[in-house]
Amino acid sequence: MNEQDIERHWRARSNEMPDERVDAAIRAAARRELRRRPAWMRYAPLAAAASVGVIAILLVRLSPQENLARVAPPAQPAAPVTPAPVTPAPPSTPPTAAPAEAPWATAAPPTSAAPAAAPPAAPTRKVAPSPPPAPLAEAARAEAQQRSAELRARDSATAAMAAGAADSDYTNGDSVALPARLVELITADAAAAAEVDPQEVEIVSWEPVTWSDGSLGCRTRGEVAIQVLTPGYRVQVLAAGEPLVYHTDREGLVRRCSTVRSRVPR
Amino acid sequence: MLLTETQAEDADEALMLAWQAGSAAAFDALYARHRGGVFRYLLRQCNDRARAEELHQDVWMKLIAARTSYQPTARFATWLYTVARNRLIDEWRSRAPQRLEALDLDTHPGPDGDDPQRVAANAQRGERIIAALGALPESQRDAFLLHVEAGLSLAEIASLNGAPQETIKSRLRYAYARLRGALGDLQ
Numbered sequence: 001m002n003e004q005d006i007e008r009h010w011r012a013r014s015n016e017m018p019d020e021r022v023d024a025a026i027r028a029a030a031r032r033e034l035r036r037r038p039a040w041m042r043y044a045p046l047a048a049a050a051s052v053g054v055i056a057i058l059l060v061r062l063s064p065q066e067n068l069a070r071v072a073p074p075a076q077p078a079a080p081v082t083p084a085p086v087t088p089a090p091p092s093t094p095p096t097a098a099p100a101e102a103p104w105a106t107a108a109p110p111t112s113a114a115p116a117a118a119p120p121a122a123p124t125r126k127v128a129p130s131p132p133p134a135p136l137a138e139a140a141r142a143e144a145q146q147r148s149a150e151l152r153a154r155d156s157a158t159a160a161m162a163a164g165a166a167d168s169d170y171t172n173g174d175s176v177a178l179p180a181r182l183v184e185l186i187t188a189d190a191a192a193a194a195e196v197d198p199q200e201v202e203i204v205s206w207e208p209v210t211w212s213d214g215s216l217g218c219r220t221r222g223e224v225a226i227q228v229l230t231p232g233y234r235v236q237v238l239a240a241g242e243p244l245v246y247h248t249d250r251e252g253l254v255r256r257c258s259t260v261r262s263r264v265p266r
Numbered sequence: 267m268l269l270t271e272t273q274a275e276d277a278d279e280a281l282m283l284a285w286q287a288g289s290a291a292a293f294d295a296l297y298a299r300h301r302g303g304v305f306r307y308l309l310r311q312c313n314d315r316a317r318a319e320e321l322h323q324d325v326w327m328k329l330i331a332a333r334t335s336y337q338p339t340a341r342f343a344t345w346l347y348t349v350a351r352n353r354l355i356d357e358w359r360s361r362a363p364q365r366l367e368a369l370d371l372d373t374h375p376g377p378d379g380d381d382p383q384r385v386a387a388n389a390q391r392g393e394r395i396i397a398a399l400g401a402l403p404e405s406q407r408d409a410f411l412l413h414v415e416a417g418l419s420l421a422e423i424a425s426l427n428g429a430p431q432e433t434i435k436s437r438l439r440y441a442y443a444r445l446r447g448a449l450g451d452l453q
Binding site for chain 2: 003007
């Protein structure tokens with residue numbers, strides 16, 4: 001009798017099977033296992049909702065906003081504040097503009113009437129001349145004023161638009177148009193920042209620029225900007241003699257990239 | 267559920283992966299293929315049908331629980347009988363520690379505690395080979411069952427036992443010799 005014979009004898013005799021109830025229980029358990037959701041799937045809806053929320057927040061933070069002109073905080077530390085004497089306003093005179101010292105203050109979108117077209121009779125705070133500024137600031141101001149005069153002389157239509165024709169674009173000497181919406185936003189913000197009447201805001205010059213990212217060249221510390229080339233403008237403004245620089249895109253995003261010196265004595 | 271011809275012919279590993287992917291029919295095919303071997307392996311080791319059914323169910327429940335983590339790195343049968351043997355060892359550890367020690371000894375008598383030839387001679391003609399196997403030392407019976415019921419090769423049994431292949435070969439040779447002696451007059 002060899003090994004095959006022994007195995008044949010074995011198989012002929014050893015043929016027990018488990019009870020059918022045991023078989024049924026095992027097969028049922030296998031089917032339950034197939035229906036059971038893995039542990040990670042129990043948390044999948046929650047994780048998906050959280051992911052969607054995070055993505056939505058990132059998109060909102062990184063995408064340029066069309067309807068709100070966001071004003072950037074000062075790009076550089078503020079220069080030492082020089083107390084400027086303020087002529088006392090009439091007792092019944094309310095402030096014409098809210099202070100815009102908080103970073104990323106949102107300038108209210110202008111109404112249908114252009115800011116420059118506001119009634120001139122509205123009471124405004126009279127700002128006394130500032131004390132003599134530093135030589136560099138003086139030179140910059142003088143240059144800006146000179147360019148302003150040149151532009152005024154060269155293109156009277158521009159001045160007219162600045163005075164209130166907000167339904168058409170600005171055009172500089174190089175025939176580069178500045179959209180009327182940007183003019184409105186810049187004028188409103190500069191007036192609010194300098195606490196002057198919009199009529200005292202003057203757009204001095206502008207030039208088309210392609211910014212390297214969504215911060216429009218005004219990135220502040222810790223700011224995250226979408227990395228996309230953004231066409232827009234660099235705009236120089238005089239608000240009651242105060243030079244301001246604005247960076248914009250072409251849609252309506254406006255950022256102030258210069259310091260406004262406080263006019264409130266401390 | 268009826269099995270397709272393809273499923274009936276698939277390798278164990280393919281069926282296990284199919285079940286892992288959600289096919290209940292694949293599990294049915296796999297279970298139908300191995301239910302008898304696993305059950306008899308356990309039955310011959312514990313000589314108690316009720317206990318063997320309980321262990322059999324435990325083994326398959328462990329397999330079911332390991333569905334998502336299964337990786338076909340070895341033959342399915344090797345993996346299945348490793349689970350069955352480990353369950354058996356757990357059983358012996360809790361109920362009969364002396365049998366656990368005997369699993370690695372080649373001289374320890376089986377649970378029937380007697381010479382296979384004498385045990386076989388006293389048994390009914392049809393029961394003789396079963397009785398003779400029960401009288402084998404634990405290690406030889408284990409090797410024989412893994413070889414005949416599970417269909418494992420010498421190398422697979424050696425791997426499963428953690429013993430050299432020559433040792434397994436020797437155990438099998440002794441087992442066959444004793445069974446041959448017990449069944450000598452049967453042809």
